[in-house]
Amino acid sequence: MGVLEVKDLEVSVEGKKILNGINLRINSGETCVLLGPNGSGKSTLMQTIIGNQKYHVDSGKIIFNGRNIIGMSPNERVKLGIGISFQYPPAVRGVKLIDILRAITNDKEAIKKIAKNINMENFFDRDLNMGFSGGELKRSELLQLLLLKPALALLDEPDSGVDIENLELIGGEINKILKKDIKPRFREMSGLIITHMGSIMQYVKADRAFVIMNGSIICSGNPEEILEGIKENGYEGCAECMKQN
Numbered sequence: 001m002g003v004l005e006v007k008d009l010e011v012s013v014e015g016k017k018i019l020n021g022i023n024l025r026i027n028s029g030e031t032c033v034l035l036g037p038n039g040s041g042k043s044t045l046m047q048t049i050i051g052n053q054k055y056h057v058d059s060g061k062i063i064f065n066g067r068n069i070i071g072m073s074p075n076e077r078v079k080l081g082i083g084i085s086f087q088y089p090p091a092v093r094g095v096k097l098i099d100i101l102r103a104i105t106n107d108k109e110a111i112k113k114i115a116k117n118i119n120m121e122n123f124f125d126r127d128l129n130m131g132f133s134g135g136e137l138k139r140s141e142l143l144q145l146l147l148l149k150p151a152l153a154l155l156d157e158p159d160s161g162v163d164i165e166n167l168e169l170i171g172g173e174i175n176k177i178l179k180k181d182i183k184p185r186f187r188e189m190s191g192l193i194i195t196h197m198g199s200i201m202q203y204v205k206a207d208r209a210f211v212i213m214n215g216s217i218i219c220s221g222n223p224e225e226i227l228e229g230i231k232e233n234g235y236e237g238c239a240e241c242m243k244q245n
């Protein structure tokens with residue numbers, strides 16, 4: 001069964017069309033990666049799925065576990081089981097990281113344990129994301145997501161600006177929650193991970209990849225093969241391949 005189905009989705013931001021009829025499906029337990037050049041609409045797609053009102057849905061459907069979620073508030077979508085880690089998470093003065101974590105869960109032990117696993121236990125009393133380094137921002141986002149345990153995790157570039165050690169740490173934790181070591185039908189969570197260079201794919205074995213260009217999905221298939229093609233021929237290679245096919 002498809003946990004997420006996006007059908008003919010067209011989206012505009014401030015009157016400018018960004019997504020031109022996106023079609024994609026993520027099956028239950030599957031982890032997919034979304035690859036695409038800068039400005040192709042990757043973050044726009046995620047922001048639209050989570051319900052950021054800046055992104056106007058012109059047409060199409062977003063179906064999560066059988067329900068069209070267009071029109072629902074982000075809050076409702078999160079309650080249904082969609083979680084996101086942002087590419088550029090906002091900093092919030094006056095709200096401590098621990099305040100957010102306690103709003104997510106009452107389980108103090110889980111907060112301590114997971115924060116320790118991803119080296120965030122010394123950040124509890126810092127204002128949320130204020131002055132966090134690039135790598136710390138990604139770990140802060142992941143910590144919140146790990147505690148939220150959504151049925152569908154949307155990760156917008158969890159690997160960008162992250163050094164090797166942190167990449168291994170982040171990749172390892174993502175792998176753990178997505179249970180990539182067991183068969184998809186036994187997994188409780190599905191994922192959609194945006195990555196540029198595919199660094200996270202060394203640690204998280206994706207089941208399928210999508211390539212987005214100019215606001216449309218132009219290709220899908222085996223993640224390793226697609227990434228190899230992109231590394232060899234760039235996204236221009238994808239455009240050429242699309243023309244030929």
Ligand SMILES: Nc1ncnc2c1ncn2[C@@H]1O[C@H](COP(=O)(O)OP(=O)(O)OP(=O)(O)O)[C@@H](O)[C@H]1O
Nearest residue numbers: 013014016018036037038039040041042043044045
């Ligand atoms: N408020 C806005 N007004 C006009 N254009 C916008 C606005 N917000 C986003 N865009 C444009 O939408 C396009 C897609 O942006 P998006 O952030 O989705 O790209 P992306 O694929 O995530 O890129 P990156 O890899 O750089 O993160 C870009 O050309 C961007 O400039």
Ligand SMILES: [Mg+2]
Nearest residue numbers: 042043044087
């Ligand atoms: Mg982006």
